[in-house]
Amino acid sequence: xxxxxxxxxxxxxxxxxxxxESMRCxxxxxxxxxxxxxxxxxxxxxxxxxxEAMLSRGWFCPDWSTDxxxxxxxxxxxxxxxxxxxxxxxxPAQVNLGVWMTGPVILEFGTEEQKLEHLTKIAKxxxxxxxxxxxxxxxxxxxxxxxxxxxxxxxxxxxxxxxWTSYADESxxxxxxxxxxxxxxxREGITFILFDMTTxxxxxxxxxxxxxxxxxxxxxxxxxxxxxxxxxGEINKGWTVAKRVLEFERAMMAEIEETAARPADNPxxxxxxxxxxxxxxxxxxxxxxxxxxxxxxxxxxDITMQRVVDEFTENDPLxxxxxxxxxxxxxxxxxxxxxxxxxxxxTQGIGWEGDSFSADELRMSKQCLSTYAxxxxxxxxxxxxxxxxxxxxxxxx
Numbered sequence: 001x002x003x004x005x006x007x008x009x010x011x012x013x014x015x016x017x018x019x020x021e022s023m024r025c026x027x028x029x030x031x032x033x034x035x036x037x038x039x040x041x042x043x044x045x046x047x048x049x050x051x052e053a054m055l056s057r058g059w060f061c062p063d064w065s066t067d068x069x070x071x072x073x074x075x076x077x078x079x080x081x082x083x084x085x086x087x088x089x090x091x092p093a094q095v096n097l098g099v100w101m102t103g104p105v106i107l108e109f110g111t112e113e114q115k116l117e118h119l120t121k122i123a124k125x126x127x128x129x130x131x132x133x134x135x136x137x138x139x140x141x142x143x144x145x146x147x148x149x150x151x152x153x154x155x156x157x158x159x160x161x162x163x164w165t166s167y168a169d170e171s172x173x174x175x176x177x178x179x180x181x182x183x184x185x186x187r188e189g190i191t192f193i194l195f196d197m198t199t200x201x202x203x204x205x206x207x208x209x210x211x212x213x214x215x216x217x218x219x220x221x222x223x224x225x226x227x228x229x230x231x232x233g234e235i236n237k238g239w240t241v242a243k244r245v246l247e248f249e250r251a252m253m254a255e256i257e258e259t260a261a262r263p264a265d266n267p268x269x270x271x272x273x274x275x276x277x278x279x280x281x282x283x284x285x286x287x288x289x290x291x292x293x294x295x296x297x298x299x300x301x302d303i304t305m306q307r308v309v310d311e312f313t314e315n316d317p318l319x320x321x322x323x324x325x326x327x328x329x330x331x332x333x334x335x336x337x338x339x340x341x342x343x344x345x346x347t348q349g350i351g352w353e354g355d356s357f358s359a360d361e362l363r364m365s366k367q368c369l370s371t372y373a374x375x376x377x378x379x380x381x382x383x384x385x386x387x388x389x390x391x392x393x394x395x396x397x
């Protein structure tokens with residue numbers, strides 16, 4: 001048996017001994033996820049056990065150097081670990097933007113001092129991160145951001161606000177885009193900077209969504225003083241770093257999609273329930289055709305998603321673009337699925353409250369609205385299509 005197969009055998013045995021049975025199933029909603037950070041919480045002892053087991057091996061970041069708290073695995077060995085985790089349907093032991101986004105850009109663009117300061121804390125799940133990108137006047141046109149950072153000796157003084165900052169009210173640190181040169185072209189003069197959310201002048205306000213969730217926030221900066229040494233990359237060259245983060249984000253969304261539980265909302269079952277059957281088939285022929293197409297599309301998407309995750313793990317140069325395509329197709333197909341369900345359910349699918357609707361019917365209307373939000377997160381569908389046109393198809397601007 002060669003060393004790689006020996007590692008597979010040992011990993012398989014270790015997972016069997018250390019991954020609780022309740023952690024071997026898809027995550028059913030954000031409240032079943034464990035977020036790392038200063039205030040990490042566990043809903044069950046199994047969550048704690050799984051968190052501590054993966055932490056003990058450095059497997060929150062298995063392919064990072066042990067010098068930075070990682071597992072020190074090569075790409076080949078990391079791929080084996082991912083395959084074995086997938087084999088038992090293990091859910092992530094923690095969810096943390098630091099693992100998926102902040103850490104990778106610090107590894108790529110950061111100084112050695114920044115790596116030593118931040119990476120081990122990320123790899124050990126000690127710090128929870130959020131992203132300060134979108135602003136009230138700069139969403140899809142992110143390069144139009146106006147959050148200002150003015151140099152004052154060894155510090156920047158930051159004023160402005162960010163919006164749609166996921167879990168900002170529960171996060172420890174933020175990686176943030178600020179404008180440091182207002183005279184430069186808008187994609188120039190942007191700087192990528194890190195700072196603690198407990199810094200004086202930082203405040204957050206949760207935003208209640210149409211589905212009742214409150215994990216998005218508006219984040220305000222009022223004369224927030226941040227050391228210049230917290231800049232990642234070059235001052236005024238943060239757009240390059242920001243684009244790289246978005247590539248990591250789309251890959252993250254693909255990976256989370258793979259381990260998430262899809263709601264048991266089967267259009268075929270619902271069509272028979274709400275529209276009836278004829279010869280044991282959905283009575284409405286046009287709906288029957290749409291249901292069949294939806295099923296085929298999701299099956300093809302699941303297969304493609306597996307390939308995207310594997311390509312990104314192996315550092316394939318086209319993996320970033322594959323993630324863009326997967327993000328676009330996955331969110332758009334999900335939106336079409338729930339629009340199909342709304343068409344099947346008719347007026348019973350648009351309820352918001354009241355005894356005239358079942359709990360599932362009320363949930364379905366909110367789920368449908370959520371799918372529209374998913375086409376915006378990580379860059380709108382329109383932005384993804386522009387990226388695909390330019391960087392995959394080579395079309396002119």
